[in-house]
Amino acid sequence: MSDKPIHFFESYAIQTIETTETCIEFVVAKVIGHAVDGAEELPLYSTEACGTTGQFDEAEKSLSGSIKWDGCSNWDFHTEACAAHFCGRKDAVGIGRLMGHLYDLAAGNLLLWDAELAE
Numbered sequence: 001m002s003d004k005p006i007h008f009f010e011s012y013a014i015q016t017i018e019t020t021e022t023c024i025e026f027v028v029a030k031v032i033g034h035a036v037d038g039a040e041e042l043p044l045y046s047t048e049a050c051g052t053t054g055q056f057d058e059a060e061k062s063l064s065g066s067i068k069w070d071g072c073s074n075w076d077f078h079t080e081a082c083a084a085h086f087c088g089r090k091d092a093v094g095i096g097r098l099m100g101h102l103y104d105l106a107a108g109n110l111l112l113w114d115a116e117l118a119e
Contacts, residue, residue: 006056009101010094013043013056021111025066026102029059067106071118
């Protein structure tokens with residue numbers, strides 16, 4: 001299990017893989033539900049084998065990528081069938097909000113972030 005922190009945004013779990021002064025790298029998994037363990041509610045993720053898991057490291061990743069200090073970014077949507085797959089408008093719009101949130105994380109974590117250039 002990775003010791004890198006995970007935080008949640010809407011129905012996504014985001015793990016920051018690496019942060020330098022000029023670049024931040026993320027991996028994202030979609031939360032498909034929750035399991036209750038006593039008083040704690042734990043996220044559930046789908047796996048590549050069509051199962052479910054409560055472990056982020058075992059989850060099927062829906063997105064990974066990086067954002068640089070100047071706002072340039074690279075993304076992998078982890079699908080071989082097409083460039084990206086959305087299950088309806090709500091899912092597509094949710095990815096847009098997620099991408100905006102990832103830019104906000106970059107702005108808050110990169111020491112050399114250039115807000116004007118990255119806009």
